Amino acid sequence: MVELAFSTNAYTRHALPDAVERIAEHGYAGVEILGDEPHAYFPDFGEDDREELSNTLDSTGLAVSNVNANTATGYYDDAPPSSFFDPSVVTADDEGREWRIDYTKRAIDLADEVGAPAICLATGRPLPGNQPDQAYEYLLDSLGTICEYAAEHDVEVGIEYEPELLVECTEEVLELIEDVGYEALGVNLDVGHAAVYGENPAEAIRRCAGHITGVHLEDIVGGVRGKHYHRIPGKGDLDFRAIFDALDGIGYEGFATLELYTYPDEPDRAASEAYEALSTYC
Numbered sequence: 001m002v003e004l005a006f007s008t009n010a011y012t013r014h015a016l017p018d019a020v021e022r023i024a025e026h027g028y029a030g031v032e033i034l035g036d037e038p039h040a041y042f043p044d045f046g047e048d049d050r051e052e053l054s055n056t057l058d059s060t061g062l063a064v065s066n067v068n069a070n071t072a073t074g075y076y077d078d079a080p081p082s083s084f085f086d087p088s089v090v091t092a093d094d095e096g097r098e099w100r101i102d103y104t105k106r107a108i109d110l111a112d113e114v115g116a117p118a119i120c121l122a123t124g125r126p127l128p129g130n131q132p133d134q135a136y137e138y139l140l141d142s143l144g145t146i147c148e149y150a151a152e153h154d155v156e157v158g159i160e161y162e163p164e165l166l167v168e169c170t171e172e173v174l175e176l177i178e179d180v181g182y183e184a185l186g187v188n189l190d191v192g193h194a195a196v197y198g199e200n201p202a203e204a205i206r207r208c209a210g211h212i213t214g215v216h217l218e219d220i221v222g223g224v225r226g227k228h229y230h231r232i233p234g235k236g237d238l239d240f241r242a243i244f245d246a247l248d249g250i251g252y253e254g255f256a257t258l259e260l261y262t263y264p265d266e267p268d269r270a271a272s273e274a275y276e277a278l279s280t281y282c
Helices: 016-025 047-060 094-114 132-152 170-180 191-197 201-207 240-249 267-281
Strands: 003-007 030-034 063-068 118-121 156-159 185-190 212-217 255-258
Touching: 003 063, 003 267, 016 030, 016 047, 016 267, 030 255, 047 094, 063 094, 063 212, 063 255, 094 118, 094 132, 118 185, 118 212, 132 156, 132 170, 156 170, 156 212, 170 185, 170 201, 185 191, 191 201, 191 212, 201 240, 212 240, 240 267, 255 267
Parallel strands: 003 030, 003 255, 030 063, 063 118, 118 156, 156 185, 185 212, 212 255
Antiparallel strands: none
16 A cells, blocks of 8 residues: 655755654655755764654654655755755766765665665766766666665665656666666656656556655646646646556555655645645555
């Protein structure tokens, strides 16, 4: 049975414990922890922060669906208001790439501590001077190190594919999983990313059967090949009945996490309306 979770990345104007408590109030069974500023940027996320998070999880009864390590904006002193993937696991600079590998290991540590089954990780973009074939070799090397560490901690690593990144679609992520060859590696399937790329999200779910570590949910105006902007379910054109039927059909029993970072001004409304729209499917 699929259970609903909500990501704290909608609550970036709230402290992490407050975000967790608010998500619990809306009826969710799980919470995804943003592994970045302002919540859990690992170089600054100390023992007191970890203890406070643990206590809040205990008091709310929420399970952690995933640790979202897609971005690391805390790396920058003055980051612009957009998601940064760099330094990524495909960055040409050796020092930057090693920093991101270590950062991802810290995400695995947190997942292990809070009982999350997985982390998610975006591949990043091959920037000028780093051609895709070379970037892919960096990716294989990085994931070999990361997956070995993840296996030691019984945590899965879900690659979240996204248009314009090195790994953009279902076919590419499945090829990557085969090339890396670690059981710890799978896919964190974002249904909106599949749709924006031009895929049928339900078919993407069926193709990824047996490899899904987690699911991200949001609506997309225009549906397949629509605009990449995360909307509250019901405010776009995705077929969530077909999506949940596909998850049931492959026997997926994990969390489906709402990722509505586009609502920082009104995260409670987003959480409430999303739960109302999707809870009938679970």
